[in-house]
Amino acid sequence: MKRRLSDANDIPSPSTSRPRHHDRPDNAGDDDKQLQLALDLSRRDAQLERMSEQDQIQEAIRQSMLHQEAAAPPPIPAAPNTTSPRPPKAATPLSPEAKLQPIAASRPIASSTKIAPLFASPAKAKPRLGDHGDDGDSRSSAATADAIDWDHTLLFSQEPGRTINRLDGSLDLEYWPGWLLSHPDPDRGRKVLMRWMLNSIQWHRVTYTRPGGFTVRTPRYTTTFGRDETGAPDSAYDKPPKPFPAPLLKIKLQVERLTGASFNSVIVNFYADGNDSISYHSDDEAFLGPNPTIASLTLGSSRDFYMRRKAPAGVDVAPPTKPSGSKGSGPAATRPTEKMVLNDGDLLVMRGKTQAEWEHSVPKRAGNVGGRINLTFRRCVSKRGTDNFLRYNRGGVGDTWRWNGTKMVPGKGGV
Template sequence: MKRGALDSFFKPSAPKKPKYEATPDKSQHTTYPFSIPQLPPSFAEQLSFAPAEEGKIINDQPDLDLVYYQPYIPSSIAADMFSFLRESLPFYRVQYTIKRGTVDTQINTPRYTTVFGVDATSRFTVDGDLIDASSGRPVKKGQYRCRPRPIPQCLDHLRTLTEGTSGETFNFCLVNYYADGKDNISYHSDDERFLGPDPAIASYSLGAKRDFLMKHKPPAPSTATPAPVKEPKPLTVPLGSGDMVLMRGKTQANWLHSIPRRAGDEAKKGRINITFRKAMVKGGTENYYQYNVGGGRVWRWSEGEGMVPWTDKDGE
């Protein structure tokens, strides 16, 4: 083999160029660890055609009220939008402690998380200042233990579209990154009191296909002889890249959902989940930042290395 051929053989390949043209514009705020790129114009243009398919209403079981878009985000940009968001957002691997009886147990969140937004008692101005939603005055120092962050443009654009489609309003964006099939979230419901009664939650999936499992909550114990009822069947929704599920009505009060572990090459591709929701009171803000940002290090995607710790020395 010639020397030139040897050199080219051992020379590391250049990183793949994205199929989209990035914009130099960025969302900046003092609470962001680094500036966050705005949505590429080609994405915004394609999203003007969203939803890509009409939503399918699923309400054939007790207390279940879903609208399933397969997909919502056009397939022409879904893969690139996944890569763009994975590279652009700050993520966290949150650890926290809970009490089990008298024993403190440390929980390691089995996925990467991040969150933006603030509850309905406050809002951000166009300049990023946090003000009281009623009076319009600056929020008093110390009102929040956490540091609320405005939703960056790349996610806020999708929030606005989702509000137009669903007829709902949202003030929070939670993002989960499942790096592989080991990352998961156990059965739970988003029925916290700070979301108010019958909350609507829009949940997007980008990247690897993962099963979204749902099952009805067990009935409350009763001494009376229950009337015979047909037991609701568990539901499996195979979420593909660009799909969206809108959960509304009595769903959160009566159903549990999860993303279980999965083996195989598909799950190793990574998956991003974006959820929009509306927190009504301050407790919602404190909860979301505690469990989705916490006090640990920032992680950022690096092509060829995966998620790596980020420090302010790394710059933009």
């Protein structure tokens, strides 16, 4: 996973500008009608989907019986890589040349779409949400997830999204601002999900020392759920795939319904403050297949999301010579950029040639920047790439961390 190792040289932004919110009202106030509509629709969706989720649970149980583990094989050595520092620039609004068009409310799911059989294992105990001390790995987060009625808690906007299309589909985005709704009730809406994830996830920080003593520290916390579509048994992986916890499965199904794409994996990134970041990269690894659809959901604090083309406008992007694409050609200043601010609840979908031709990043920011979680849904097609990906984002080369209610602390425990 070259890109995940490329952040070591990131330097804090000299910019003191804070991420700005779009002029989107918080729907806790005068949007009661819209919220009511969303609640009704979300209840109806829940009923419609309950059947298919039940089917998936059955399938997951069947699969897990098929995949009874043998001994794990020895780990395959990883091939780390680094890039040079790139100082982030100040935020600007969406480029004027970006074409913004409404998107039809939802695309039908292709008949060939397979819904991956992934689900959290049944609960044993039921601790209260966020109720844990420094007691190591005694928590059962799957139980916490099961204790919450996610159908009732997670609410999705029915507003149409927008397309952002530049240079003849070179950049091909769909954007639903505020797709995951907030709610005035503290037990509902996206805050509950954010709290559940912080409290329940076993986080990892990719950190390792290269030969020669240079330590690479990836500036964010990660984990990943799901598995590739090859049907390889758990024993074939150095870090066996973890099933989707209930709330993330629920969201995955909703994103699939909205976009018509299908996903079998999610990477969860936690940026604890403005010093956490992800440097310019593309999600163009071979194990995601050609022209992958990537869906990214933001929770918590707003952060800038910068994109830049790998070549100047009018210049073809050279086909990557390596599986994990080129870093671009021509001076960065001559390449088209797209700058967005991603806010709490926003869903951004990158399609088509976007990964092949553009890079994206979440730059560091100075000042008092709060925590942000990003869920990035993808479809993994090969076992080998998934294995490497799991190793990097599931503690194979780094420490384990967890949230103690206030801050990240070293420790184990959680899904």
